Amino acid sequence: MADLIKVGMADYKVGRSPSTLISYGLGSCIGVSLYDPQRKIGGLLHIMLPDSTQARASDNPAKFADTGIPLLINDVIALGASRSRLVAKIAGGAQMFAFANATDIMRVGTRNAESCKQILKRNGIRVIAEDTGGNYGRTVSIDLSTGSYKIKTIDRGEKTI
Amino acid sequence: MLDEFDLSPIQLDALREIGNVGAGNSATALSQIINKRIDMNVPNVALVPIEDVPDLVGGPDAIVVGVFLRVYGKAPGNILFLMPQKSAFYLVDTLMGREHGTTKKLDPMDMSALKEIGNILSGAYLNAFFNFTHISMLPSIPSLAMDMAGAILNVVLVQLGVMGDHAMVIETKFLAEDDGINGHFFLVPDPGSLGTLIKAVGVE
Numbered sequence: 001m002a003d004l005i006k007v008g009m010a011d012y013k014v015g016r017s018p019s020t021l022i023s024y025g026l027g028s029c030i031g032v033s034l035y036d037p038q039r040k041i042g043g044l045l046h047i048m049l050p051d052s053t054q055a056r057a058s059d060n061p062a063k064f065a066d067t068g069i070p071l072l073i074n075d076v077i078a079l080g081a082s083r084s085r086l087v088a089k090i091a092g093g094a095q096m097f098a099f100a101n102a103t104d105i106m107r108v109g110t111r112n113a114e115s116c117k118q119i120l121k122r123n124g125i126r127v128i129a130e131d132t133g134g135n136y137g138r139t140v141s142i143d144l145s146t147g148s149y150k151i152k153t154i155d156r157g158e159k160t161i
Numbered sequence: 162m163l164d165e166f167d168l169s170p171i172q173l174d175a176l177r178e179i180g181n182v183g184a185g186n187s188a189t190a191l192s193q194i195i196n197k198r199i200d201m202n203v204p205n206v207a208l209v210p211i212e213d214v215p216d217l218v219g220g221p222d223a224i225v226v227g228v229f230l231r232v233y234g235k236a237p238g239n240i241l242f243l244m245p246q247k248s249a250f251y252l253v254d255t256l257m258g259r260e261h262g263t264t265k266k267l268d269p270m271d272m273s274a275l276k277e278i279g280n281i282l283s284g285a286y287l288n289a290f291f292n293f294t295h296i297s298m299l300p301s302i303p304s305l306a307m308d309m310a311g312a313i314l315n316v317v318l319v320q321l322g323v324m325g326d327h328a329m330v331i332e333t334k335f336l337a338e339d340d341g342i343n344g345h346f347f348l349v350p351d352p353g354s355l356g357t358l359i360k361a362v363g364v365e
Contacts, residue, residue, distance in 0.1 A: 009215070009311070009318070025221030025311020028319055048319055097229045097304035108319050130218050137312025139222055154224055154308055 002145070007031075007044045010063035014043035014075045015144055022141035025087045026092040028109035030065070030132070031140035034088045034101050034125070035089055036074055036081035045072040049108065050115035065115040067103040067111055083091065088120050089149040093132040110134050129161035168359070174183060176331060176361045177206040179293050184333035190285040191278070193255070195255045197337050205332045207314035214314055216234065217332060217346055218243050221311025225249075226267070228279025228305050229316060230288065234298035236354035236361075239317045242279045244344040247306065248332045249275060252342050267307060276303040294361035 002018035009029065013021050017040035025033050026046065035042035047070050052064035061067035077083055093113035113132040121125055131138070131151050139152040152158045168176075170351040184201050194198040215221035226249035228242045244252065250264040256278070264271065283300045291297055306313055331348040350358060 009221075009315075018314065025215060027308070027312030027315030029315055041186035048315070096227075096306045096308065096310065096313055130183075135306070136311035 012045035015143040016041045019075040022138045026138045027096045030112045033142040036085045041081040043072045044074045050111045069119045088127045089129040091131040094134045179204040180331040184283040186289040187282040200336045202334045214310040218310045223310045226312045227309045227313040231301040236357040237295045238350040241347040248342045279303040
């Protein structure tokens with residue numbers, strides 16, 4: 001059986017076929033996956049926040065989109081992926097609780113999604129699929145033998161992008 | 162700002178005691194509503210790495226019902242009352258006077274009832290807090306979600322995540338006498354609030 005590698009909150013992992021990388025229970029967080037379809041190498045990053053401008057020096061860089069994505073890119077390239085072939089798929093960024101006067105922090109899901117796309121673009125990586133927004137949690141996994149990105153929910157079934 | 166890492170054992174004890182009184186009040190309120198004895202444990206006051214918090218409630222993909230309230234006042238923070246799905250169904254059956262096992266899905270009326278429970282528990286909790294600290298804290302209207310524990314906890318963790326890699330959680334577990342209901346009550350002070358609370362109890 002192929003490896004199932006768990007990626008925690010504010011964490012990232014890279015690997016190669018036939019492993020699967022999985023991250024459970026994303027709410028406003030985003031699961032950013034990168035994949036090189038030719039070498040069958042990829043990675044999965046679970047970010048919590050859009051940017052690290054308010055971060056302390058000691059903070060874990062994988063928590064933020066702007067510092068986490070470059071780390072992920074470097075590590076998949078170090079494993080043998082080619083930057084020009086890398087494609088990204090992202091999922092998550094929900095708003096779990098509805099409040100009439102939602103503050104910025106409540107809308108962090110939307111901001112996370114925007115930030116991820118912007119940073120991927122800045123790094124020259126195409127986002128070929130996404131499943132973001134809504135008010136429900138997602139468990140995401142990327143199968144590194146095919147690059148398919150599976151999204152599981154509780155009430156809304158399962159889909160692959 | 163007081164850093165969570167600098168808390169002494171005595172200060173942690175003080176927080177635990179506040180949590181204890183608050184949780185005791187809440188447990189009494191819940192017990193009176195459902196007319197059953199409710200046991201609670203001594204609150205766990207801990208500094209938890211953010212990524213480990215979902216494990217406190219059965220892992221990030223366990224299905225739970227969460228009632229979330231924002232706390233306003235001098236020591237702002239978040240309150241989250243989490244129950245496994247089964248407990249939430251059992252609780253609404255009890256509240257609605259239905260036979261246990263009837264509820265398979267929450268309708269709007271059920272959700273409203275659970276939110277009200279969250280409201281009452283938070284009120285009882287914060288009231289105890291006030292008696293102790295004389296810091297007045299007001300809860301927002303409650304909001305409810307049924308989903309994966311990780312996704313629900315995100316909401317409180319993100320806020321903390323802005324400030325650091327650890328979460329200060331004051332957590333109490335409730336258990337009804339017939340084992341039908343268990344719940345976790347989390348009070349997560351905003352990072353700056355911790356110092357205010359410690360100061361108010363007068364522990365240096």
